[in-house]
Amino acid sequence: MSDGSEIAAVIESVRERVTPDAAERELLDEVAAELEARAERAVADLPVDADVVRVGSTARGTWLAGDRDVDLFVRFPADLPREDLERYGLAVGHEVLPAGHEEYAEHPYVKGEYRGFDVDCVPCHDVESAAAIRSAVDRTPFHNAYLRERLDEATAGDVRVAKAFLKAHRAYGANLRTRGFAGYLVELLVLEHGGLVHLLEAAADWNPPVRFDPEDHGVREFDDPLVVVDPTDPERNVAAALSATNLARLQHYSRELLAAPRASLFEPREPDPLSAADVREAVADRATTPVAVRFDAPDVVDDQLYPQLDRSLSGLHDGLERRGFDPLRSERFAAETAVLFVECAVAERPRIRRHEGPPVGVRAHAEGFYEKYEDAPDVYGPFVEEGRYVVERRRQFRTPAAFCEADALFDVSLGPHVASALESGYEVYAGPEVAALAAEFGVELARYFDPVP
């Protein structure tokens, strides 16, 4: 462990790199003010009252230099019917962002580019408190207000460095692809610990589950490894979407940083993409049997796509496990195509499989089992082992690829969009054939075959 000055110097150097300079701040202020004004003009034309609030990291001074996101929320009366809110919200959105397009979270909203900034224009309800929300987005203005009251310039700087740290280790972002730390969660953790170094020191020592409740108002238990009770809503865990793995990453890299402070730990690792030959070499070195199911990526937003890929991957993994192919590790990739990739330890199973029947002493069951298999073709047995009937039957799938190529693939738990994409056709690659994935997923495969925490 170094003394405090060493880590302070590293943090200071990172802070300089990730803090927007004056020109960037000015540009942001200017663009944000224009957007707010456009939104307010559009609101004025509506038959209902509404106000416009800027939210998100650019509104709170905690964005990373180079990020160019502006989030505008249009707050409508709490009793406005949902259909009206959606209609008015989209109307405002399209006026603010004439070239924008509609996306859908809990409500539809408009997303578009404006002077080089990515802008979201989102309608919400102006509710009494975050506990009274009608949809998840209603909560955001409360988060914003809570943090604006508490974040000073030094803390905002620590938040930026913390975000850069998590980003470097692919643990930043509450989206369902990453399942990392939300910006709001980072802000709360830095505030709760009184600065970044204290947070890192604490995180290095956490033995999950760990719970924080900044306003000391939590009213329920959570199962999650990290619990941070939302200061604006006692019912909610801000870290609910965080994966155990990303929490562990924060802990691991906190220890690394405290043990030997260095700026490199704040820089993303960008591996060189593997070539097809590299992939073949990696597979040969491991002598495993990877199998990949590749199909056209379903045309849905990432927050829909990745949970479905995860569910499908886990279904495929379990299916291969149940058939005895002993998966070592699995991963999903998505770009133009989507891939469920499972690396199996077992390349081939015998022609037979053991099938244990009931204890001979359970007469009705036992007689039924014996009669079923007594004269069945292609069956060894029934014989008796430790008081039970056992038979050895023909096995359905002798290789991982045979399983993936069969209709059995559709019996595993798949996300609905993945299932329909697979129905339109898919390719199966096995063993060295997975090298074909390198053209599209060379970087992902580099990460897979040279894994770090």
Add this chain to the structure above:
Amino acid sequence: MSDGSEIAAVIESVRERVTPDAAERELLDEVAAELEARAERAVADLPVDADVVRVGSTARGTWLAGDRDVDLFVRFPADLPREDLERYGLAVGHEVLPAGHEEYAEHPYVKGEYRGFDVDCVPCHDVESAAAIRSAVDRTPFHNAYLRERLDEATAGDVRVAKAFLKAHRAYGANLRTRGFAGYLVELLVLEHGGLVHLLEAAADWNPPVRFDPEDHGVREFDDPLVVVDPTDPERNVAAALSATNLARLQHYSRELLAAPRASLFEPREPDPLSAADVREAVADRATTPVAVRFDAPDVVDDQLYPQLDRSLSGLHDGLERRGFDPLRSERFAAETAVLFVECAVAERPRIRRHEGPPVGVRAHAEGFYEKYEDAPDVYGPFVEEGRYVVERRRQFRTPAAFCEADALFDVSLGPHVASALESGYEVYAGPEVAALAAEFGVELARYFDPVP
């Protein structure tokens, strides 16, 4: 289920076949009387009192036609020191059987041939009751007396047929190779159920554990699937050595016989031995990876050899299982050589194996694990999965044969005589190479590859 007459006819036909004819009985009586007289003369020369009792099935009229065993017990005073009992017992034995040799159960005794009969001459203590025995053989005269009082000619006939039935299905004999039904156990079960048909009907319905206590004097619980409390010793389960498999065999074949009575169920199945080519064909049909460890059979009696083979086989099975070769079934064979035979489902493992470390949150452990593998050569990772460190290390054994050929074989649980036999050298056969076993174990392999209950 047939009516009673059909099964009665089958049993009657078997009874005729297995009941010794008058000539055989006469010869036995004559030989047994001679042996008793020889023993009594030898006893008269000793400085202590002793008497001679004939025990076993030939003494009780329950032996199978063709069996030629005579068991003579020489009963010495209960307070005779063990050394004297052994010395006097052997002296009598050698006088009765001048060409006999010494064997060792709980005491040494003399075994030899006399006029074509296999004769055991065993010393025991003349104790008050079977509960007061000084060694297991002291119990035998009590068993004998108990049964002689109760067995009439009809029951003795049923006992013979029951023994033939169990013998046909390789479930007869309490020796540690078979772990089947002891003769005494069969006699008690037939008595308890009032005849063979009632026993078969009851056995077909048993749902183990099953308990009988003919004298209603049992004083403890037993874990065994079948419990028959010894009428001469309330502390003892007569069926303690019976395996769950042999109990299940009685149940299975009882049902078969009751469903379709036929004499063939009383005839041993003697399969044709497999040739080497047959074995290769069977292995190819199953597409498994059998592995066999073959060594000179240790020169010890079967009751020592088979428990050690069983223990070693189970150690090898577990060792192969732990290394991921997924044993399907295993068997041991012994004649001139002894063989531990394990049929694996997995022929080859990858070059790597997964090794899960501690949760990252358990700091001291986690740091130790990470440091150990961080710069280790030939290791993938450490990486994080579900909050734990994981590495992929080089695997030690990639095939079942590699494991068997390595010193690791000596780390599995082996019987001591098996371990020292292996130390003198052994052969490993894998896959189709196991065909080489057919020359010595063709019948055993036929049973293995065409298993029946």
